[in-house]
Amino acid sequence: MTNQYGNAYLESIVPIVNEIRQLKKEKNAVVLSHYYMSPLLQISEDQGGISDFVGDSLGLSLEAKNVKADNIVFCGVTFMAETAYILNPKKNVYIPDMDAGCSLASSITAADVEKLRLEYPGIPVIAYINTYAETKAVCDICCTSRNAVKIASSFDSDKIIFIPDKFMGKNLSNSFKSALNKDFIIWNGRCEVHEQFLENIDSLMTTYPAAEVLLHWEVPDTTVDMALAKGHGIVGSTADLIKHVQDTDIKQFILASECDLGATMKGMFKDKQFITPCITCNYMKKINLQNTLDTLRAIGTEDEYKYMISLDPSIMEKAAIPINKMIEMS
Ligand code: SF4
Numbered sequence: 567m568t569n570q571y572g573n574a575y576l577e578s579i580v581p582i583v584n585e586i587r588q589l590k591k592e593k594n595a596v597v598l599s600h601y602y603m604s605p606l607l608q609i610s611e612d613q614g615g616i617s618d619f620v621g622d623s624l625g626l627s628l629e630a631k632n633v634k635a636d637n638i639v640f641c642g643v644t645f646m647a648e649t650a651y652i653l654n655p656k657k658n659v660y661i662p663d664m665d666a667g668c669s670l671a672s673s674i675t676a677a678d679v680e681k682l683r684l685e686y687p688g689i690p691v692i693a694y695i696n697t698y699a700e701t702k703a704v705c706d707i708c709c710t711s712r713n714a715v716k717i718a719s720s721f722d723s724d725k726i727i728f729i730p731d732k733f734m735g736k737n738l739s740n741s742f743k744s745a746l747n748k749d750f751i752i753w754n755g756r757c758e759v760h761e762q763f764l765e766n767i768d769s770l771m772t773t774y775p776a777a778e779v780l781l782h783w784e785v786p787d788t789t790v791d792m793a794l795a796k797g798h799g800i801v802g803s804t805a806d807l808i809k810h811v812q813d814t815d816i817k818q819f820i821l822a823s824e825c826d827l828g829a830t831m832k833g834m835f836k837d838k839q840f841i842t843p844c845i846t847c848n849y850m851k852k853i854n855l856q857n858t859l860d861t862l863r864a865i866g867t868e869d870e871y872k873y874m875i876s877l878d879p880s881i882m883e884k885a886a887i888p889i890n891k892m893i894e895m896s
Pocket residue numbers: 602643667668669670671696757758759760824847848849850
Protein backbone atom coordinates (compact mmCIF):
# COMPACT_ATOMS: atom_id res chain seq x y z
CA MET A 567 0.00 0.00 0.00
CA THR A 568 1.20 3.53 -0.68
CA ASN A 569 2.05 5.25 2.54
CA GLN A 570 0.36 8.56 3.20
CA TYR A 571 -0.90 7.49 6.61
CA GLY A 572 2.24 6.53 8.55
CA ASN A 573 3.55 3.06 9.26
CA ALA A 574 1.93 2.64 12.70
CA TYR A 575 -1.51 3.35 11.26
CA LEU A 576 -0.97 1.04 8.31
CA GLU A 577 0.14 -1.76 10.64
CA SER A 578 -3.02 -1.27 12.70
CA ILE A 579 -5.30 -1.71 9.70
CA VAL A 580 -3.65 -4.81 8.22
CA PRO A 581 -5.78 -7.23 10.33
CA ILE A 582 -8.95 -5.34 9.28
CA VAL A 583 -8.02 -5.48 5.59
CA ASN A 584 -7.13 -9.18 5.85
CA GLU A 585 -10.43 -10.04 7.56
CA ILE A 586 -12.42 -8.09 4.95
CA ARG A 587 -10.63 -9.97 2.16
CA GLN A 588 -11.33 -13.31 3.85
CA LEU A 589 -15.01 -12.53 4.53
CA LYS A 590 -15.55 -11.43 0.94
CA LYS A 591 -14.57 -14.94 -0.14
CA GLU A 592 -16.57 -16.71 2.56
CA LYS A 593 -19.72 -14.65 1.96
CA ASN A 594 -19.44 -14.39 -1.83
CA ALA A 595 -19.35 -10.59 -1.72
CA VAL A 596 -17.82 -7.81 -3.79
CA VAL A 597 -16.93 -4.27 -2.70
CA LEU A 598 -17.74 -1.37 -5.03
CA SER A 599 -16.08 1.95 -4.09
CA HIS A 600 -16.73 5.50 -5.23
CA TYR A 601 -13.85 7.82 -6.17
CA TYR A 602 -14.72 10.03 -3.14
CA MET A 603 -14.02 7.26 -0.63
CA SER A 604 -10.84 7.55 1.41
CA PRO A 605 -7.93 6.09 -0.61
CA LEU A 606 -7.73 3.01 1.66
CA LEU A 607 -11.17 1.96 0.44
CA GLN A 608 -10.14 2.37 -3.17
CA ILE A 609 -7.12 0.04 -3.20
CA SER A 610 -7.94 -2.96 -5.36
CA GLU A 611 -7.79 -6.60 -4.26
CA ASP A 612 -4.79 -7.29 -6.50
CA GLN A 613 -2.92 -4.36 -4.91
CA GLY A 614 -3.54 -5.79 -1.43
CA GLY A 615 -6.69 -3.75 -0.74
CA ILE A 616 -10.39 -4.57 -0.57
CA SER A 617 -12.06 -3.03 -3.62
CA ASP A 618 -13.32 -4.97 -6.63
CA PHE A 619 -14.25 -1.90 -8.64
CA VAL A 620 -13.70 1.85 -8.23
CA GLY A 621 -15.68 4.36 -10.26
CA ASP A 622 -17.96 7.35 -10.54
CA SER A 623 -21.76 7.09 -10.27
CA LEU A 624 -22.29 5.87 -13.82
CA GLY A 625 -19.37 3.43 -13.74
CA LEU A 626 -20.63 1.97 -10.46
CA SER A 627 -24.20 1.67 -11.78
CA LEU A 628 -22.99 -0.20 -14.87
CA GLU A 629 -20.75 -2.44 -12.78
CA ALA A 630 -23.53 -3.19 -10.26
CA LYS A 631 -25.81 -4.38 -13.06
CA ASN A 632 -23.33 -7.15 -13.95
CA VAL A 633 -22.20 -8.33 -10.52
CA LYS A 634 -22.36 -12.13 -10.29
CA ALA A 635 -21.61 -12.47 -6.54
CA ASP A 636 -24.57 -12.87 -4.16
CA ASN A 637 -23.72 -9.81 -2.08
CA ILE A 638 -22.64 -6.25 -2.93
CA VAL A 639 -21.08 -4.02 -0.25
CA PHE A 640 -21.39 -0.50 -1.55
CA CYS A 641 -18.76 1.97 -0.32
CA GLY A 642 -20.53 5.14 -1.42
CA VAL A 643 -23.72 6.93 -0.37
CA THR A 644 -27.23 5.51 -0.03
CA PHE A 645 -28.75 6.77 -3.29
CA MET A 646 -25.93 4.95 -5.11
CA ALA A 647 -26.54 1.72 -3.17
CA GLU A 648 -30.26 2.03 -4.01
CA THR A 649 -29.37 2.35 -7.71
CA ALA A 650 -27.19 -0.77 -7.49
CA TYR A 651 -30.08 -2.70 -5.91
CA ILE A 652 -32.60 -1.49 -8.51
CA LEU A 653 -30.27 -2.57 -11.31
CA ASN A 654 -29.52 -5.97 -9.82
CA PRO A 655 -32.51 -6.78 -7.58
CA LYS A 656 -31.68 -10.47 -7.12
CA LYS A 657 -28.53 -9.51 -5.18
CA ASN A 658 -28.32 -8.29 -1.61
CA VAL A 659 -26.91 -4.76 -1.46
CA TYR A 660 -25.42 -3.42 1.77
CA ILE A 661 -24.07 -0.03 2.79
CA PRO A 662 -21.76 0.26 5.82
CA ASP A 663 -23.63 3.32 7.20
CA MET A 664 -27.29 4.02 6.36
CA ASP A 665 -26.73 7.68 7.31
CA ALA A 666 -24.40 8.21 4.34
CA GLY A 667 -26.80 10.65 2.67
CA CYS A 668 -26.38 13.44 0.13
CA SER A 669 -27.50 17.08 0.26
CA LEU A 670 -28.58 16.92 -3.40
CA ALA A 671 -30.62 13.73 -3.04
CA SER A 672 -32.41 15.01 0.06
CA SER A 673 -33.23 18.39 -1.52
CA ILE A 674 -36.19 17.02 -3.50
CA THR A 675 -39.00 14.48 -3.02
CA ALA A 676 -41.40 12.69 -5.37
CA ALA A 677 -44.14 15.10 -4.22
CA ASP A 678 -41.97 18.05 -5.30
CA VAL A 679 -41.60 16.53 -8.78
CA GLU A 680 -45.36 15.99 -9.01
CA LYS A 681 -45.88 19.69 -8.17
CA LEU A 682 -43.39 20.67 -10.91
CA ARG A 683 -45.28 18.51 -13.39
CA LEU A 684 -48.54 20.31 -12.52
CA GLU A 685 -46.84 23.69 -12.86
CA TYR A 686 -45.14 22.78 -16.19
CA PRO A 687 -47.43 20.23 -17.87
CA GLY A 688 -45.88 18.12 -20.63
CA ILE A 689 -42.27 19.19 -19.90
CA PRO A 690 -39.89 16.22 -19.51
CA VAL A 691 -38.15 15.75 -16.18
CA ILE A 692 -34.49 14.72 -16.11
CA ALA A 693 -33.28 13.48 -12.73
CA TYR A 694 -29.60 13.60 -11.93
CA ILE A 695 -28.60 10.22 -10.51
CA ASN A 696 -28.14 11.95 -7.12
CA THR A 697 -31.80 11.42 -6.16
CA TYR A 698 -33.54 8.80 -4.06
CA ALA A 699 -35.50 5.93 -5.65
CA GLU A 700 -38.91 7.45 -4.85
CA THR A 701 -37.97 10.62 -6.71
CA LYS A 702 -36.49 8.75 -9.68
CA ALA A 703 -39.73 6.75 -9.89
CA VAL A 704 -41.68 9.85 -11.01
CA CYS A 705 -39.10 11.20 -13.51
CA ASP A 706 -38.75 10.55 -17.26
CA ILE A 707 -35.06 9.70 -17.40
CA CYS A 708 -31.96 9.82 -15.20
CA CYS A 709 -28.57 11.23 -16.08
CA THR A 710 -25.15 11.39 -14.52
CA SER A 711 -22.63 14.17 -14.94
CA ARG A 712 -21.04 12.02 -17.68
CA ASN A 713 -24.08 11.69 -19.97
CA ALA A 714 -26.25 14.72 -19.03
CA VAL A 715 -25.62 16.66 -22.26
CA LYS A 716 -26.45 13.69 -24.50
CA ILE A 717 -29.62 12.99 -22.55
CA ALA A 718 -30.81 16.61 -22.48
CA SER A 719 -30.24 16.78 -26.28
CA SER A 720 -32.39 13.70 -26.87
CA PHE A 721 -35.69 15.48 -26.05
CA ASP A 722 -37.57 17.42 -28.75
CA SER A 723 -39.12 19.71 -26.14
CA ASP A 724 -37.67 23.25 -26.02
CA LYS A 725 -37.93 23.14 -22.21
CA ILE A 726 -36.44 20.66 -19.76
CA ILE A 727 -37.06 20.30 -16.03
CA PHE A 728 -33.70 19.43 -14.50
CA ILE A 729 -33.52 18.21 -10.89
CA PRO A 730 -32.07 18.55 -8.32
CA ASP A 731 -28.73 20.37 -8.87
CA LYS A 732 -29.07 24.11 -9.43
CA PHE A 733 -25.43 24.64 -10.36
CA MET A 734 -25.15 21.65 -12.67
CA GLY A 735 -28.37 22.76 -14.40
CA LYS A 736 -26.98 26.29 -14.87
CA ASN A 737 -23.59 25.02 -16.07
CA LEU A 738 -25.21 22.68 -18.58
CA SER A 739 -27.51 25.40 -19.78
CA ASN A 740 -24.66 27.97 -20.09
CA SER A 741 -22.14 25.64 -21.69
CA PHE A 742 -24.45 24.19 -24.31
CA LYS A 743 -26.89 27.07 -24.85
CA SER A 744 -26.59 27.15 -28.64
CA ALA A 745 -26.18 23.38 -29.12
CA LEU A 746 -29.03 22.41 -26.79
CA ASN A 747 -31.33 25.31 -27.66
CA LYS A 748 -33.46 24.55 -24.61
CA ASP A 749 -34.67 26.42 -21.55
CA PHE A 750 -33.86 24.70 -18.28
CA ILE A 751 -36.31 24.81 -15.39
CA ILE A 752 -33.96 24.04 -12.51
CA TRP A 753 -34.57 22.83 -8.96
CA ASN A 754 -32.72 24.61 -6.16
CA GLY A 755 -30.65 21.69 -4.78
CA ARG A 756 -26.94 22.07 -4.10
CA CYS A 757 -24.06 19.77 -3.36
CA GLU A 758 -22.74 21.03 -0.05
CA VAL A 759 -19.20 20.11 -1.10
CA HIS A 760 -19.00 21.56 -4.61
CA GLU A 761 -20.90 24.75 -3.70
CA GLN A 762 -17.86 25.71 -1.60
CA PHE A 763 -15.56 26.18 -4.61
CA LEU A 764 -15.76 29.95 -4.95
CA GLU A 765 -13.05 32.58 -4.26
CA ASN A 766 -10.73 29.77 -3.13
CA ILE A 767 -10.39 28.69 -6.78
CA ASP A 768 -9.76 32.25 -7.99
CA SER A 769 -7.05 32.72 -5.38
CA LEU A 770 -5.38 29.37 -6.25
CA MET A 771 -5.42 30.43 -9.92
CA THR A 772 -3.51 33.57 -8.94
CA THR A 773 -0.98 31.57 -6.91
CA TYR A 774 -0.55 28.88 -9.59
CA PRO A 775 -0.98 30.74 -12.91
CA ALA A 776 0.31 27.82 -15.03
CA ALA A 777 -2.12 25.30 -13.56
CA GLU A 778 -5.18 24.15 -15.45
CA VAL A 779 -8.45 24.13 -13.45
CA LEU A 780 -10.53 20.95 -13.33
CA LEU A 781 -14.13 21.83 -12.44
CA HIS A 782 -16.92 19.38 -11.69
CA TRP A 783 -20.37 20.19 -13.12
CA GLU A 784 -21.67 20.67 -9.55
CA VAL A 785 -19.37 23.67 -8.91
CA PRO A 786 -21.16 27.09 -8.87
CA ASP A 787 -21.64 28.56 -12.35
CA THR A 788 -19.95 31.82 -11.27
CA THR A 789 -16.72 29.89 -10.53
CA VAL A 790 -16.97 27.92 -13.77
CA ASP A 791 -17.57 31.11 -15.80
CA MET A 792 -14.64 32.86 -14.10
CA ALA A 793 -12.22 29.96 -14.67
CA LEU A 794 -13.25 29.38 -18.29
CA ALA A 795 -13.10 33.14 -19.00
CA LYS A 796 -9.50 33.17 -17.77
CA GLY A 797 -8.90 30.55 -20.43
CA HIS A 798 -7.45 27.59 -18.61
CA GLY A 799 -10.10 25.34 -17.19
CA ILE A 800 -12.37 22.49 -18.20
CA VAL A 801 -15.74 21.55 -16.76
CA GLY A 802 -16.97 17.95 -16.79
CA SER A 803 -17.86 14.79 -14.94
CA THR A 804 -15.40 12.96 -12.68
CA ALA A 805 -14.62 10.56 -15.54
CA ASP A 806 -14.17 13.51 -17.97
CA LEU A 807 -11.70 15.18 -15.57
CA ILE A 808 -9.67 11.97 -15.15
CA LYS A 809 -9.59 11.37 -18.92
CA HIS A 810 -8.52 14.96 -19.56
CA VAL A 811 -5.58 14.64 -17.15
CA GLN A 812 -4.60 11.39 -18.84
CA ASP A 813 -4.72 12.90 -22.34
CA THR A 814 -2.93 16.22 -21.76
CA ASP A 815 0.76 17.03 -21.37
CA ILE A 816 -0.05 19.65 -18.71
CA LYS A 817 1.52 18.71 -15.37
CA GLN A 818 -0.17 20.97 -12.82
CA PHE A 819 -3.89 21.16 -11.99
CA ILE A 820 -6.19 22.93 -9.55
CA LEU A 821 -8.96 20.48 -8.69
CA ALA A 822 -12.44 21.83 -7.86
CA SER A 823 -14.00 18.60 -6.63
CA GLU A 824 -14.06 16.36 -3.56
CA CYS A 825 -10.72 16.16 -1.74
CA ASP A 826 -10.17 12.41 -2.07
CA LEU A 827 -10.59 12.59 -5.83
CA GLY A 828 -7.36 14.61 -5.65
CA ALA A 829 -5.69 11.79 -3.70
CA THR A 830 -7.00 9.27 -6.25
CA MET A 831 -5.63 11.33 -9.12
CA LYS A 832 -2.26 11.69 -7.39
CA GLY A 833 -2.12 7.89 -7.22
CA MET A 834 -3.13 7.53 -10.88
CA PHE A 835 -0.82 10.19 -12.32
CA LYS A 836 2.37 10.21 -10.29
CA ASP A 837 4.17 12.72 -12.56
CA LYS A 838 1.41 15.35 -12.20
CA GLN A 839 0.59 17.79 -9.40
CA PHE A 840 -2.92 18.38 -8.02
CA ILE A 841 -3.71 21.42 -5.89
CA THR A 842 -7.05 21.49 -4.12
CA PRO A 843 -8.73 23.41 -1.28
CA CYS A 844 -9.44 19.87 0.02
CA ILE A 845 -13.12 20.03 0.85
CA THR A 846 -14.46 16.63 1.88
CA CYS A 847 -17.93 15.11 1.68
CA ASN A 848 -18.93 14.22 5.23
CA TYR A 849 -21.53 11.77 3.94
CA MET A 850 -18.97 9.81 1.93
CA LYS A 851 -16.58 9.86 4.90
CA LYS A 852 -19.11 7.98 7.05
CA ILE A 853 -17.88 4.86 5.26
CA ASN A 854 -14.59 3.45 6.54
CA LEU A 855 -12.70 0.18 6.80
CA GLN A 856 -14.15 -0.68 10.22
CA ASN A 857 -17.82 -0.34 9.26
CA THR A 858 -17.11 -2.12 5.97
CA LEU A 859 -15.77 -5.00 8.05
CA ASP A 860 -18.80 -4.82 10.38
CA THR A 861 -21.09 -5.04 7.33
CA LEU A 862 -19.34 -8.13 6.00
CA ARG A 863 -19.46 -9.77 9.43
CA ALA A 864 -23.22 -9.08 9.59
CA ILE A 865 -24.09 -10.62 6.20
CA GLY A 866 -26.17 -13.76 6.78
CA THR A 867 -26.76 -12.95 10.45
CA GLU A 868 -29.72 -11.33 12.22
CA ASP A 869 -27.82 -8.00 12.16
CA GLU A 870 -27.64 -7.72 8.38
CA TYR A 871 -30.83 -5.60 8.20
CA LYS A 872 -28.82 -2.70 9.72
CA TYR A 873 -26.85 -2.48 6.50
CA MET A 874 -29.17 -3.97 3.88
CA ILE A 875 -30.87 -1.78 1.28
CA SER A 876 -34.57 -2.53 1.02
CA LEU A 877 -37.09 -0.74 -1.20
CA ASP A 878 -40.79 -1.00 -1.93
CA PRO A 879 -41.07 -3.31 -5.01
CA SER A 880 -43.43 -0.94 -6.86
CA ILE A 881 -40.99 1.99 -6.33
CA MET A 882 -38.14 -0.22 -7.58
CA GLU A 883 -40.06 -1.13 -10.70
CA LYS A 884 -40.89 2.50 -11.50
CA ALA A 885 -37.41 3.81 -10.67
CA ALA A 886 -35.80 1.14 -12.91
CA ILE A 887 -37.44 2.70 -15.99
CA PRO A 888 -35.60 6.09 -15.99
CA ILE A 889 -32.34 4.46 -14.84
CA ASN A 890 -32.40 1.84 -17.62
CA LYS A 891 -33.36 4.48 -20.21
CA MET A 892 -30.22 6.38 -19.18
CA ILE A 893 -28.04 3.26 -19.42
CA GLU A 894 -29.38 2.47 -22.90
CA MET A 895 -28.28 5.95 -23.99
CA SER A 896 -24.87 5.86 -22.30
S1 SF4 B 1 -20.11 15.15 -2.80
FE1 SF4 B 1 -22.03 16.32 -2.90
S2 SF4 B 1 -23.26 15.23 -4.44
FE2 SF4 B 1 -21.64 13.80 -3.77
S3 SF4 B 1 -22.57 12.66 -2.05
FE3 SF4 B 1 -21.47 14.41 -1.15
S4 SF4 B 1 -23.09 15.96 -0.92
FE4 SF4 B 1 -23.87 14.44 -2.39
